Amino acid sequence: TKTIREVLQEVIPQKQAQLQELKAKHSQASLGDVKVENVIGGMRGLKAMLWDASVLDPIEGIRFHGLSIPDCQKQLTPAPGGKEIIAESMLWLLLTGRVPTEAETRQLSREFAEKGDLPKHVEQLIDSLPKTLHPMTQLGMGVAALNHDSQFAAAYERGIKKSEYWTHTLEDCINLIARLPALAARIYRNVYKPGTPIAGINKDLDLVGNYVNMLGYGHNHDLTEYLRLYIAIHGDHEGGNASAHTAHLVGSTLSDPYLSYAAALFALAGPLHGLANQEVLRWQMNMQKEIGDKITHENIKEFLWKTLKSGQVVPGYGHGVLRNPDPRFIALQEFCSTRPELLADPVIQLVKQTYEVAPGVLKEHGKTKNPYPNVDAASGCVLYHYGLTEFKYYTVIFGVSRALGALTQLVWARALNLPLERPKSLSIDAIKQIVEKQ
Numbered sequence: 177t178k179t180i181r182e183v184l185q186e187v188i189p190q191k192q193a194q195l196q197e198l199k200a201k202h203s204q205a206s207l208g209d210v211k212v213e214n215v216i217g218g219m220r221g222l223k224a225m226l227w228d229a230s231v232l233d234p235i236e237g238i239r240f241h242g243l244s245i246p247d248c249q250k251q252l253t254p255a256p257g258g259k260e261i262i263a264e265s266m267l268w269l270l271l272t273g274r275v276p277t278e279a280e281t282r283q284l285s286r287e288f289a290e291k292g293d294l295p296k297h298v299e300q301l302i303d304s305l306p307k308t309l310h311p312m313t314q315l316g317m318g319v320a321a322l323n324h325d326s327q328f329a330a331a332y333e334r335g336i337k338k339s340e341y342w343t344h345t346l347e348d349c350i351n352l353i354a355r356l357p358a359l360a361a362r363i364y365r366n367v368y369k370p371g372t373p374i375a376g377i378n379k380d381l382d383l384v385g386n387y388v389n390m391l392g393y394g395h396n397h398d399l400t401e402y403l404r405l406y407i408a409i410h411g412d413h414e415g416g417n418a419s420a421h422t423a424h425l426v427g428s429t430l431s432d433p434y435l436s437y438a439a440a441l442f443a444l445a446g447p448l449h450g451l452a453n454q455e456v457l458r459w460q461m462n463m464q465k466e467i468g469d470k471i472t473h474e475n476i477k478e479f480l481w482k483t484l485k486s487g488q489v490v491p492g493y494g495h496g497v498l499r500n501p502d503p504r505f506i507a508l509q510e511f512c513s514t515r516p517e518l519l520a521d522p523v524i525q526l527v528k529q530t531y532e533v534a535p536g537v538l539k540e541h542g543k544t545k546n547p548y549p550n551v552d553a554a555s556g557c558v559l560y561h562y563g564l565t566e567f568k569y570y571t572v573i574f575g576v577s578r579a580l581g582a583l584t585q586l587v588w589a590r591a592l593n594l595p596l597e598r599p600k601s602l603s604i605d606a607i608k609q610i611v612e613k614q
């Protein structure tokens with residue numbers, strides 16, 4: 177059994193050599209033109225970023241180091257007594273490109289459990305915040321405050337060689353991932369269950385097992401399994417999405433992993449990105465209120481049109497890259513399909529019936545390039561069923577998960593010595609001058 181550090185010591189020189197070769201032989205090769213539409217269209221489609229852990233195909237969806245979600249479900253170790261992918265095995269895959277053994281996965285679970293307690297000053301900070309402050313704001317603040325103990329920042333101040341950056345970055349990333357469950361759970365308990373004690377960390381449990389325990393739902397095996405799957409498959413979605421890209425950009429200034437990930441969380445907190453999973457539930461509940469018990473395709477269609485005609489987006493539908501139903505949405509639907517109690521739940525049924533109607537309506541509406549559901553369309557309704565009904569909290573769970581991808585790639589950005597990110601911007605006049613000469 178190797179430690180994750182030993183495996184990285186092996187794979188990093190191989191990747192460094194690969195990158196050197198690419199640089200030496202193909203630096204001047206083109207990956208495509210930069211069109212005006214890319215520059216004014218949110219850089220959609222522009223191939224302008226290195227990100228090794230996952231690649232998103234518009235039709236097939238995400239692959240993590242070449243493995244699809246069903247591949248991961250077959251190959252990655254679950255928790256003892258469970259079936260779903262756990263965060264530790266996904267992290268191993270994202271960070272090293274290798275499928276870990278069961279022993280390697282368990283070793284990482286133990287390390288996370290040993291490092292999972294929050295420093296006192298962060299507990300006090302979170303406890304001092306108003307309960308009305310959005311849970312995502314609290315999460316970002318807590319993560320930023322954890323930089324008090326950043327090994328990278330301390331080592332940089334001492335003066336270290338560039339070749340050592342990644343080792344200190346890795347220690348920060350592991351410490352941060354270990355502490356996220358206690359931080360996220362403390363926010364939940366303070367806001368929604370004030371005055372009740374929080375469970376301690378169990379050294380024999382996986383990261384998400386402990387998270388669910390601290391949230392206060394450890395008795396619910398099905399919810400624990402659902403959150404294991406949820407957190408594994410939300411972990412990475414290539415590099416261009418707003419949260420991953422933010423972590424990468426901020427990290428490129430050599431800000432430490434805590435500050436880089438805090439910034440990423442504030443990108444995740446936007447309604448066009450991670451906040452959509454909160455928005456989906458709110459929207460579906462409004463739909464249910466408005467159409468009552470008479471849930472028919474016709475009534476759902478009418479509600480969809482009302483949303484669109486009022487100029488709002490249908491939350492949980494559309495995507496910057498995907499052009500098919502999101503395989504993460506499918507995986508979460510499949511989790512439901514094997515559990516009759518979930519299938520019978522009216523909110524889950526409403527999500528399913530919306531999926532039967534919404535693509536047709538969105539196609540007719542004719543604006544979105546992708547009329548199909550993304551992961552956020554399905555992720556909240558199962559939490560709601562299991563009693564985690566506080567949907568303003570849902571994006572925090574996404575925030576616990578996205579750390580897996582964003583932080584592992586910070587380690588790689590330092591290992592590959594990727595430079596400060598600094599694209600060239602142009603004014604409208606400058607663009608006009610360039611295109612008018614062509």
Ligand code: CMX
Pocket residue numbers: 220417447448449450452484488489490491492493494495496497543544545546550551552
């Ligand atoms: N409902 C209504 N209109 C939509 C839409 C939707 N679900 N998705 C896209 N559109 C509209 C856009 O607002 C845009 O309209 P304008 O031309 O008036 O500006 C037009 O269709 C073209 O957009 P697009 O190129 O298809 O989509 P983008 O790449 O610009 O945006 C996304 C992608 C996800 C922001 C968008 O589809 C959206 O707003 N969806 C709803 C929010 C959501 O579910 N976000 C979560 C995404 C996943 C995640 O990050 O967690």
